[in-house]
Amino acid sequence: MEKIIEEARIVSRQLVRGQIFRLRLHAPNISGAARPGQFVMLRVCEGIDPLLRRPFSFSRVDAAEGDFEILYRVVGRGTLLLSRLLPGASLSLVGPLGNGFELPLTSSSPLAFLAGGIGLAPLLELIARVISERGQKGAGELRLFYGARTAEELLPEDLLCLPGLRIDFATDDGTFGYKGRITHMFEEAVAEGFGPSEIYSCGPLAMQYNVAKWALANKTMAQLSLESLIAWGLGACLGCALPAATPEDPGAERFVHVCEDGPIFSAGSIKWNKILSQQTVVPTFPFN
Amino acid sequence: MEQNTVTTNGCPDLSVQLGPLRLKNPVMSASGTFGYGEEYAGFFDLRRLGAVVVKGISLLPRAGNPAPRIVETPGGMMNAIGLENVGVERFVRLKLPFLRESGVPVIANIFGNTVEEYGELASRLDGEPGMSALEINVSCPNVKKGGMVFGTDPAMTAAVVRAVRAATTLPLVTKLTPNVTSISEVARAAEGAGSDMISCINTLAAMAVDVFSRRPRLANLIGGLSGPAVKPVALRCVYEVSRAVKCPVIGIGGIASPTDALEFLLVGASAVQVGTANFINPAVMVEILEGIERFARVEGLAELQSFIGSLDTSCLFPFSEDACSFIQSEIS
The missing domain is CATH 3.40.50.80 (Nucleotide-binding domain of ferredoxin-NADP reductase (FNR) module)
Structure with missing residues (x-):
């Protein structure tokens, strides 16, 4: 599975409720390859604090539009900085990573x-x-x-x-x-x-x-x-x-x-x- | 400085001589941050690197420490992985072939619980095609036996290096810990025992705790600090070591940009290893390499070798006595 480094553009950012945000990113390559259960590593700022990327799972993938969404709760410095970014800003991504869910074996079971x-x-x-x-x-x-x-x-x-x-x-x-x-x-x-x-x-x-x-x-x-x-x-x-x-x-x-x-x-x-x-x-x- | 200007439009020569080992450029991965190379091969051509230093290898596979094993700190991260690795047999069988075929020089980082184990590892890797050098890890802070226990004592360090030297003809690097009073002393001991190069620094022994749960953040209680936060400490160590020994020094510690790498070369490192930065930007080593090349062009260096250790520590007084007296006369 090929791993992609991609500069994504923030399409929209919405405060859903409390400390929970929904972020829509335009990243055609990663969106095209993403499977449910996989994640992306996202760099929330260019500086060195926080130093590391942050993992987020795909909450929605829209491969046709080249977009995907993440849902996150502000729990620390990384997510706080992320919540302050505005639409149009760009973010560095690495992904899609991890194994992802295996879809159900049968076609109609509960x-x-x-x-x-x-x-x-x-x-x-x-x-x-x-x-x-x-x-x-x-x-x-x-x-x-x-x-x-x-x-x-x-x-x-x-x-x-x-x-x-x-x-x-x-x-x-x-x-x-x-x-x-x-x-x-x-x-x-x-x-x-x-x-x-x-x-x-x-x-x-x-x-x-x-x-x-x-x-x-x-x-x-x-x-x-x-x-x-x-x-x-x-x-x-x-x-x-x-x-x-x-x-x-x-x-x-x-x-x-x-x-x-x-x-x-x-x-x-x-x-x-x-x-x-x-x-x-x-x-x-x-x-x- | 003028003697080495680029005369033609050609590329500056970035190759470096590390004792018996010649590398086409001074940028390599630091052990433990680059897996066995394969993990990064999707991002760039590994052959662009001077060398790949693989995750520390022991005689038998090691499971590593319990989790949590990492924690982020301002400008850095701490780890206590505990040298989880596949063991030397599986390394040779499953990991080395990929690196050998990729054509990048391979430096195997080796780790033992006893002096004898270091020797055994060296002789096991000695005849393996594709090996360019061995890096002796006497500096891991996260294991109870071996590692830093050896590296904090010059005599023990020398004993390990001697055992490895007796077991192989491969070029030897000894990787030192900064968690000592005098890193120069340990470096001299390693050089005296037959190490062809010194690399430093390994991580700084460090700690992080949580006041609410009143627990340490790492299961291992202490871990090794790395990343930009440790760079000034690393630079000082490399400066001291490169003046204490005659053999080449490889600088490690918080390198994340071309300027960082050049700083290490300036204070005396003949090459550098990039560690934590690989986690943030998987192509960072290529960017560092390109930055160094750009610097060499801008500075008119035909060969990078001439930049190494060229730190100017002489004292200059821009306001010389004449100038001062001139100002004095103006005032009066």
Whole structure:
């Protein structure tokens, strides 16, 4: 797969809600090659602080127009600088990177999409792709379980409007939809008879862990889009490591790398009990 | 300076002599930031580089440190990868053929837990076609055994270099750590033990913590700082080392632009390695190379070699005594 360095032009920038922005970029080469679940490394400024590029997944790809979109929440210096750029400005990109989602094996079986917070981003493009591949009428039962900490952090419905998709909302504080974890909401839906053949999930690591646990216990295929600090994105720095499960040798110490082996992993490929708490630290930027 | 002006319109000669090793230009990748070359081959022709220094190789494959392994800091980044690598056998079998066929000179960075392991690695790589030199890593801050443990002690450094020297006829580079009181002393020990070149610096031992979770940001607690933030430290080290030893010095540390690279050449480095900057701009080494060539043209240098170590440290007083007395008389 050829990797592309491309200067992109900002087409539009929209504050969607709270600290969440939607950015549309014109980058024909990358848009033409992008698949759902893949990501781009984006340079938010020319200077040396922040020094490194930032990874963002494709939330929408419009290959015909040569555009793609990213959704991001302002959590640190990089995303803050990004949120200040105006349409017309140019940004350096490297991509598309990573493996991307495998599209569903069957053509009409029920599918579950689980999104936590800004983790919704890669799933939007995936769902759109599934619907366009299956055709609107025969898309089968597609359900999105979408949660955030509070109602203010949920994206407005016009962004989620995809034909044939049923959405269940959850918030940690109960300000909108189901009160509690998305995984609990999902489990209740299953108890009521929903039987997905595959699960696609993106969100905080704690949520991903619960999704993986459920998928493994219920022998359901799950593709998780995982995140990590990524310095480079092409496997040369080995920074974005996660402990890997090695079924044939459970004691083996082995790592997978989010940028190169992922960011999409099956539930069973990660050794969840070896992930350190530092990996789940939330950004502390608001304090600064 | 006038003796080396470009007489024809031809390209300036960018080739450099590194002891027994001649490279067509002074720009190479720094170990650990360029994988095994293949990772970057899609971005530019590797043959444009002076050499590729590959990720540190050990006798057996290493899994590396737990995550998180990297953290960004102002103007730099810290890493504690822990020398994750495929091991020497798989390097020779799976990684080296690609580099050999690409035609770029290959420098293998080697790392051992014991003095003997360094020697074994060197003899394993000695006969391999496509190898141009070995870089002895006695400076990794992120491993418990070997690495910086050797590089902070001149006698231990010398013992490692001697073991490698006895095992191979390949040109040897010794990569030094800045985390010592006197880097010159370690450099002299390495040179005395048979190292053909010195490269410096490896990363600076550093730390980052989070006040909310009250935890270190890296699983390894400490890591190595690299990037533009370390450049002034690196420049000072290269300056000191190039005056302490007779052998050529390779400058490393925060190089991200042609000017950065030229600064290292000016203080005495015969070549440079580019590390962290590869992560931000995958084609940065080509841009640095083109910038150096442009500089040579503008400065009228027929050959870059004449620029190396040409730092002028003499004291000049632009307002000489005569001028001062002139001003004095004007006042009075």
